[in-house]
Amino acid sequence: MADIDMADNGDMYSNVFSFMGVPLCTDISKSDADLAVLGHPYDLATSGRAGTRSGPAAIRQASANLRWEEMRWPWQFALQDRLKVVDCGDVSFHWGNHEDFVQSCQQRASAIIDAGKTLLSFGGDHYVALPLLRSHVARHGKLALIHFDAHTDTDEEGWIYDHGAMFHHARQEGLLDDQRCVQIGIRTSYERDRHPFTVLDADWVCARPAAEVCARIHEVVGSRPAYVTFDIDCLDPAFAPGTGTPVSGGLSSNQALQILRGLQGLDLVGMDIVEVSPAYDQADITALAAATLGLEFMYLTAQRLHG
Secondary structure, eight states: OEEEOOOTTOOOSOOOOOOOOOOEESSSGGGOOSSSEEEOOOOOOOSOOOOOOGGHHHHHGGGGGGOOOOOOOTTTSSSHOOOEEEEEEOOOOOOTOOOHHHHHHHHHHHHHHTTTEEEEEEEGGGGGGHHHHHHHHHHHOOOEEEEEEEEEETTTSSOSSOOOTTHHHHHHHOEEEEEEEEEEEEEEEOOOOOSSEEEEHHHHHHTTTTHHHHHHHHHHTSSSSSEEEGGGBBBBBBTTTSSSOOOOSOOOOHHHHHHHHHTTTTTTTEEEEOOGGGGGTTTTTHHHHHHHHHHHHHHHHHHHHOO
C-alpha cells in the first residue's frame, strides 16, 4: 500500500509520526498526492553549532500544534479540500558519508519530483539545498532562487561539503539563473561589487511593508520556475533561537510569513526549510516557526495547483 494513514484528525498529539498528521508514504509512484514531505537528517557540513540532523523530527513534532485549525488564517479554504499531501519520511544514508547522503538525497528527491509531486524538504543543515537543486533542475531546467537567510552562502573558498558555499557551487554547475535569484534577510558581509544575486538585506526588508518586499521579489524572479530555500536563521534569534549560526537583527516570524504568502503567482516548484537545531531551541519556538512556514508553503502550492 502506498499511503499509510497514521493520524486521526480528532487527536492532535497521538502517533505524531508525520508532518501535520498526513499519511505516511512508502511508494510515491503509487500515491495520488500533490505534495510530498521529505526529511534530510544531515549536518555534516555545519560550521557552527551542530544538531540540525534532528531538525526534521522536531519540525514534525511541532506541527502537531498546527493541526487543530481546519482553515489556517488568513487563507479562505481548508487545505485538505484542495491539496493531497503525504510524508515520505527521511533520507537514509550511512552516517559520516557525504557521498552516500548526496546520492540518497538526489535519488529520493528525483523519484518524488519525477512522479509529478511538489517537494517540501526539512533539513538538516543548508548544504542539503545543493543536491535538492540538482534534482529540481533535472525536472524543471535552470531555476530562479528565492533564498531567505542571514548569510549569502556563496563562499568561493568554501569546501564542497559546506553549508556556506553551496550556492557558489550551484552557480558553477549552471543550476541557477543569476539574474532571477534573490536573497532576503542578509545581514552578514559579502562582496557587494561582484555578488551575483539580488540582495534584499535585513535592514531594507525590516524598514518596508511586506507588500513592497514581495513586489521586488516578483520583479526579480519573473516567470522563471523558482525554488524557495529558507534558512531559519533568516529570523531574528528572538523568533528562532534553535539554530547553529544565529545572527541578531533578523526578520520576525510574522514578516517572513507575510512575505512567503506574498509569493502567490510565482511558479514555486519546491521548498526546503533548514538549519533547525532543536538542542538550542526554547519551548519549540524555532521548530514551530519552521512547521508554520512549511504549512504556508502547502497553502501556496494548493493555490498554485488548484486555484
